[in-house]
Amino acid sequence: MADYVELYRVAKTYPQTSGDVVIVDNFNLDIAEGEFVSLIGHSGCGKSTVLSMIAGLTTISRGQIVVARREIDGPGPDRGVVFQSPCLLPWLTAIDNVLLGIDRVFPHVPRAERRAMAHYYLELVGLADSAKQLAKELSQGMQQRVGIARAFALAPKMILLDEPFGMLDSLTRFELQEVLIELLAQTKATTLMVTHDIDEALFMSDRVVMMTSGPAATVGEILHVPFDRPRHRTAVLAHPEYHLLRHRMLDFLEHAHLVPTALKSTIAEAEPVPAIPVAATAVVPRDGMRVFPTPEVPETRCG
Numbered sequence: 451m452a453d454y455v456e457l458y459r460v461a462k463t464y465p466q467t468s469g470d471v472v473i474v475d476n477f478n479l480d481i482a483e484g485e486f487v488s489l490i491g492h493s494g495c496g497k498s499t500v501l502s503m504i505a506g507l508t509t510i511s512r513g514q515i516v517v518a519r520r521e522i523d524g525p526g527p528d529r530g531v532v533f534q535s536p537c538l539l540p541w542l543t544a545i546d547n548v549l550l551g552i553d554r555v556f557p558h559v560p561r562a563e564r565r566a567m568a569h570y571y572l573e574l575v576g577l578a579d580s581a582k583q584l585a586k587e588l589s590q591g592m593q594q595r596v597g598i599a600r601a602f603a604l605a606p607k608m609i610l611l612d613e614p615f616g617m618l619d620s621l622t623r624f625e626l627q628e629v630l631i632e633l634l635a636q637t638k639a640t641t642l643m644v645t646h647d648i649d650e651a652l653f654m655s656d657r658v659v660m661m662t663s664g665p666a667a668t669v670g671e672i673l674h675v676p677f678d679r680p681r682h683r684t685a686v687l688a689h690p691e692y693h694l695l696r697h698r699m700l701d702f703l704e705h706a707h708l709v710p711t712a713l714k715s716t717i718a719e720a721e722p723v724p725a726i727p728v729a730a731t732a733v734v735p736r737d738g739m740r741v742f743p744t745p746e747v748p749e750t751r752c753g
């Protein structure tokens with residue numbers, strides 16, 4: 451399958467009084483169309499920074515990020531983002547929170563149709579009966595369902611998930627993982643998820659990208675997850691390779707901080723990555739895909 455996202459020697463530095471701090475460096479990664487990739491690594495290594503750069507919410511310092519054959523120059527409705535905290539407007543209902551994005555991206559669609567779209571996505575995440583409840587009255591899990599509905603309602607080709615279930619209890623987390631898998635099976639959206647949870651990464655992903663620890667964090671190792679889809683939790687847990695993969699990830703994370711900077715550049719230099727050819731003209735949309743103008747989104751993040 452064709453690559454949907456390409457990161458070529460991406461770096462992020464932040465200026466400090468003592469000089470630039472290199473957070474991420476020489477970060478190379480391709481994500482195929484429809485693929486689910488998880489990003490895992492120690493706290494503070496730069497996972498959210500990578501996700502935020504692909505979302506276009508954080509500028510890159512060096513390198514190139516290409517999405518759907520076009521170099522990105524900011525956020526857009528083609529990339530939906532779900533943060534750990536959904537940041538809903540508490541005084542609005544669930545449906546009005548979902549409508550906020552829909553109204554902005556599809557202003558030409560009749561109001562009744564926009565409402566029907568919002569309701570449809572709330573139904574998909576299991577909140578049809580709570581559509582008219584105020585966001586502040588919803589549980590944390592329900593709020594996150596609204597956040598997921600809000601992201602999918604814009605029909606993005608890519609979903610970026612930044613620890614989407616990090617604030618939830620295990621049962622709600624399992625439920626929402628299933629909801630997400632179902633939505634992705636329907637929409638075929640390409641997905642990048644930042645997580646700290648090894649089991650979540652193995653259950654949901656096609657590949658797991660393990661990052662080295664910072665500063666100058668990069669891709670350390672990539673694990674291919676061989677389980678068939680649709681996946682069932684019990685079958686995945688019973689798979690003969692499950693514990694081997696889990697052990698491999700634990701082993702990597704245990705030693706991630708030991709990867710010295712000199713070795714990191716060796717990892718990055720070992721396989722030279724060819725520069726990404728970017729489409730010179732506008733990309734022709736895939737069959738049936740509607741093209742909408744990119745709305746302006748402020749450079750901010752929450753969660």
Ligand SMILES: Nc1ncnc2c1ncn2[C@@H]1O[C@H](COP(=O)(O)OP(=O)(O)OP(=O)(O)O)[C@@H](O)[C@H]1O
Pocket residue numbers: 464473491492493494495496497498499500
């Ligand atoms: N605006 C900023 N200015 C300076 N440093 C920043 C800024 N944003 C993030 N950082 C630093 O970049 C590093 C990586 O942060 P990031 O949030 O990407 O890590 P992470 O791996 O997602 O962490 P966690 O797993 O704890 O969420 C951290 O050391 C953080 O302090």
